[in-house]
Each structure stands twice: as structure tokens, then as C-alpha cells.
Amino acid sequence: MVLPGFWMDIGQPRDYITGLRLYLDSLRKNSSSKLARGSHVVGNVLVDETAKIGEGCLIGPDVAIGPGCVVESGVRLSRCTVMRGVRIKKHACISGSIIGWHSTVGQWARVENMTILGEDVHVSDEIYSNGGVVLPHKEIKSSILKPEIVM
Numbered sequence: 001m002v003l004p005g006f007w008m009d010i011g012q013p014r015d016y017i018t019g020l021r022l023y024l025d026s027l028r029k030n031s032s033s034k035l036a037r038g039s040h041v042v043g044n045v046l047v048d049e050t051a052k053i054g055e056g057c058l059i060g061p062d063v064a065i066g067p068g069c070v071v072e073s074g075v076r077l078s079r080c081t082v083m084r085g086v087r088i089k090k091h092a093c094i095s096g097s098i099i100g101w102h103s104t105v106g107q108w109a110r111v112e113n114m115t116i117l118g119e120d121v122h123v124s125d126e127i128y129s130n131g132g133v134v135l136p137h138k139e140i141k142s143s144i145l146k147p148e149i150v151m
Contacts (some may be wrong), residue, residue: 013098016077021062036060042078054090056121066101089125097129101135113147 006026010019018061024044035046040053043061047053050066054073059065064079066084074091082088083100092105097115104110106125115129118136123129127140131147134140138150140145 013114016081017062017096017114018100020064020081021079024062024064072107083119115144 005124006022008015008019008022010016022045024028024035027046030042034046036047036059040057041060042058045060045063047065048067048069050067051071053059053071053076055126056074057071059077059078062079063082065071065082066086068085070087071080071082072090075088075102076093079096079100081092082094082099083101086099087103088094088105089107089126091107092109092111094105095112097109097111098117098119099105100117101119103117103119103121105123107128108126109121109123111117111129113131115131116133118134118138120137121140123136123140127146128143129140130145132144132150133148134150139148
């Protein structure tokens with residue numbers, strides 16, 4: 001059976017981020033009105049209409065922001081997905097990562113290198129996560145300096 005569009009196995013986080021990029025590229029070509037626009041947007045960015053974006057943010061490329069999210073002022077997002085109900089506090093930086101439902105990323109925190117936050121994970125202010133995989137309902141109070149699983 002021939003399907004319109006494209007298909008990709010996104011069973012691994014890195015593949016999911018690649019799939020997101022391909023999907024956003026497809027939107028750019030076929031339904032560009034669905035993509036966010038503005039001085040704070042770089043490249044392909046999808047923002048749910050119920051999300052709130054603060055001043056002085058730089059978002060993109062290849063970012064999806066889900067419903068009910070709050071992105072406070074001065075935040076930098078690139079190559080990432082921010083799921084429903086997430087709060088990203090002032091001046092945080094997230095790159096190449098997936099932020100799970102109803103999680104919080106603290107002020108001046110840096111989350112990168114395929115960090116995956118499960119549902120309801122709370123990253124404290126000024127924390128660095130380098131490839132951490134954090135299971136749901138956790139609070140991160142110290143930096144994750146190398147890729148590891150936090151149970």
C-alpha cells in the first residue's frame with residue numbers, strides 16, 4: 001500500500017529528533033502557514049497556539065513546542081521537542097533534547113546532547129545535563145556531566 005508523505009522508525013531519541021526535522025521540512029514545503037514566524041524564530045519551528053513564549057527568546061531550528069507550554073524570557077531552544085504543559089524558566093538553553101510532559105527546566109539551566117526528561121521531571125536552576133536520561137517524576141538538583149540514566 002502506498003502512503004502519502006514519509007515514514008521513519010523513530011524508536012530511539014536521536015531518530016525522533018531526525019524525524020522531527022524531516023516533518024518540519026515537509027511542513028515548510030506543504031503547509032508553511034502552520035510554522036511559527038517572527039524575529040525570535042530561526043528555521044522550522046512548530047508552536048501550539050496555546051503555548052506562551054516570553055520576550056528575547058531565540059527558538060529554532062527544528063523545534064516543536066506543545067500545548068500549554070510556558071517558555072519564559074531569554075530562553076534558547078534548538079533541535080528539541082517540548083511536550084504538553086512544560087515550563088522553561090528564564091535564560092535556560094535546550095538543544096538536541098526531548099522534554100517530557102509537565103516537566104520544568106530551571107533558570108539558566110543547560111540541557112543538551114540528547115537529554116531525555118520523562119514526564120513530570122523538574123530540573124533545578126543552573127543545572128547542566130549532558131545526555132542524561134531521566135525517568136518520570138524526578139527532581140534533578142545536581143548536574144549530569146556525562147550521559148547516564150537517572151532512575
